[in-house]
Amino acid sequence: MRRTSLEGADCPIARSLDVIGDWWSLLIIRDAMLGVRRFGEFQKSLGVAKNILTTRLRTLVEHGILDTAPASDGSAYQEYVLTPKGRDLFPVLVALRQWGEEHCFEGGRGSTVLVDVERGRPVRKLELRSEDGRLLSPADTQVKKRGRSG
Incomplete structure (x- = not known):
């Protein structure tokens, strides 16, 4: 198909x-x-x-x-x-990984963990933030059509 x-x-x-x-x-x-x-x-x-x-x-x-x-x-x-x-797809894969760790494994933990090479510590969960630094949820966003100039 x-x-x-x-x-x-x-x-x-x-x-x-x-x-x-x-x-x-x-x-x-x-x-x-x-x-x-x-x-x-x-x-x-x-x-x-x-x-x-x-x-x-x-x-x-x-x-x-x-x-x-x-x-x-x-x-x-x-x-x-x-x-x-x-390489720009890296955050997409990290988001999928983190979602999968949280929702697809018993206890919210898979058998591997993504770590910061320099520090050896787990990578913090991705967050979506506004320009002024506020944490955003789906309710805090909307999709708008761009004007002709943008």
């Missing part, structure tokens, strides 16, 4: 999901952030079929989230590396 494209949607969430909305893509991006670079490494880590992995990697490259580069060891292989656009 073919998915409906959300490429032309007005909603930025819908457009984002059009690019990265399936679990394989997000898990590929997660692994790339953890240092996975080669097709075989992605396949081993994810246990995904080669045809699905090929399609997802191609889509992520086409959308500028991953790029291909010659293998760092000088071999004939190519590697996949995150682009700045791909």
Whole structure:
């Protein structure tokens, strides 16, 4: 079954999901952030079929989230590396991780924890704050159409 494209949607969430909305893509991006670079490494880590992995990697490259580069060891292989656009997904993955830790594990704790490398301490929960520093909830926000100049 073919998915409906959300490429032309007005909603930025819908457009984002059009690019990265399936679990394989997000898990590929997660692994790339953890240092996975080669097709075989992605396949081993994810246990995904080669045809699905090929399609997802191609889509992520086409959308500028991953790029291909010659293998760092000088071999004939190519590697996949995150682009700045791909690295910008880091807070999205952290938000999903933190939500999953809180809501998908008994006692609100998974078997891994995201830590600050410099301090060795767990990363604080992400918060959405206003320009003046107030903590915001969904009730404190609304989506507005931009004017022609903005």
